[in-house]
Amino acid sequence: MTVAPEPDPDPDPAAGAEARAGAEPGPSTGSTALLLSDAASRIGSSLDVFQTAEDLVDLLVPALGDMSSVALTESVLVGDEPLPVFDPHEQRRVVAAKHAHGPRPPAMVQVGEQAPLVPELPDFGRLYKGGVALWTHEDAVEALGGDSELFKRLVPPGMRQTLGASLFARGVAVGYVAVARTRDPRPFGEEDMRILRELATRAGLAVDNARRFTREHRMAVTLQRSLLPPASTDIAAAETAGTYLEAEGALSVGGDWFDVIPLASLRVALVVGDVIGHGLRATATMARLRAAVQTLSHLDLPPDDVLLHLDDLVHRLAAEAEHPDVVGASCLYAVYDPITGRCRLAAAGHPRPVVVTPDGAARYLDVDPGPLLGVGGIPFEVSDVLLPTGSTLVLYSDGLTGRDEQPAALLDHLSATCRPGRPLADIGDGLVRTAPRTSPPADDVAVLLARLRTVPPDDTAEWTYPADVAEVARAREAVAGRLSDWGLDELVFTTELIVSELVTNAIRHVGSGVTLRLIVDRSRDRVLVCEVSDTGNAQPRLRRARDTDEGGRGLFLVAQLSSRWGSRYGASGKTIWVEQPID
Structure with missing residues (x-):
């Protein structure tokens, strides 16, 4: 059996004898009051479990001993509920340590x-009740037996005595703190135990508060990220990449989000929003707003109408909230059309987006910032801009720039990094981590980059026909010929049926001329789009036709022949669109 080493002798025997003869155990009354006052201001000032543990060992060394360490249960470190009682067999991790005479001995368990x-050592029973236990060198030798390796890992070299206490909070054990005396020859006294018990109680509550914050933060981040769309998309209108970075510190995660919503006719809606506040409430509000945006987008409403409906929703959310004055959000909504290369944008209290052209020139788009969602009574302005093919549109929340709404440094950064061919994910990641803002970020950041594309002119075809039923046959012939030119003969039959039904309905029920357009994308979305536009405003809808009805089955037939269909309204008239997949 290997015998554990004895304590080191006093560095200065004479000084040690003098100390034993003339010094009372423990700190003086004045120093005790100062130590506890310092503890009241330091312990609990941070919502980080590691910082709280470091503050505790800083207070204990050298005031109470030469060495100190704090170990927390693994469950606490990830924010889970710890065991309700102290368990010596529960796995713990050392999160903080301090040595008054240099670095922590390398043979001992290191931080992390x-x-x-x-x-179980003697006096372990006290730890079950939240008390303080005292062990001598002989106690440790007896408990660890002849295991010299374990002795070196746990017992400080030259240890004379060690005080230990569980970190309890609300009756739950969250960790353990130990303080040892090696060169200090004084024995621990009752005053030392009282001080450690009080410090351990304060630290236990602080650690538990930090644990609760960690749990809520983790839940909010998990919920937030699960509600966001895929980070990258590659569709006919654009290649996109979104980046989200949660806030650091005590503010927790906020309600920033981005979205990429494919629309009819190969168009795409690009959205970035920011909900007021932080935590789970902000995340829940974000989820409701994002769901509303997706629903409104698929109705093909103009950007200003989308924001008006969101404004009404925020009003209702504020009426339901316990604190209505803290319910609000900003949002930027953009619709890009790859056929024309035009982008229509509207903002509700949101920072202006940036466009970076293929030559690297970056500029802010002239978009009216508009009022925040929830203000009410103020219309939103729509901006219409023509963007060159290959341009990168950058949408972001205000956490990226802070109070400066249009920093020149952001343009310089994008001009230097946003180059054709460079992955958008790399650009976005570098942007949120290096662009000028407060550090560490006091607010979460959402960034959406879209590298815009246009559909080649040869992949579209358009015809206009007068209000004459005889023109339906000409429309079918034109469609069959163009599909044959595109090598899509397998879609001729179904497309002719769709065109015949839609053009006939427009001429008969609206009595106006019609515009017929075909759009094909064979590389990414792999769809054939058929559009029929007229001057009518009636809402097309499916209905159940009775057995004796002579009509009413046209849209049902169209729906069966397509992957999806719908309608949208313009300044005058409507457009019915139908999509068919290309195998």
């Missing part, structure tokens, strides 16, 4: 490592 499990 798991502490090995040990047999």
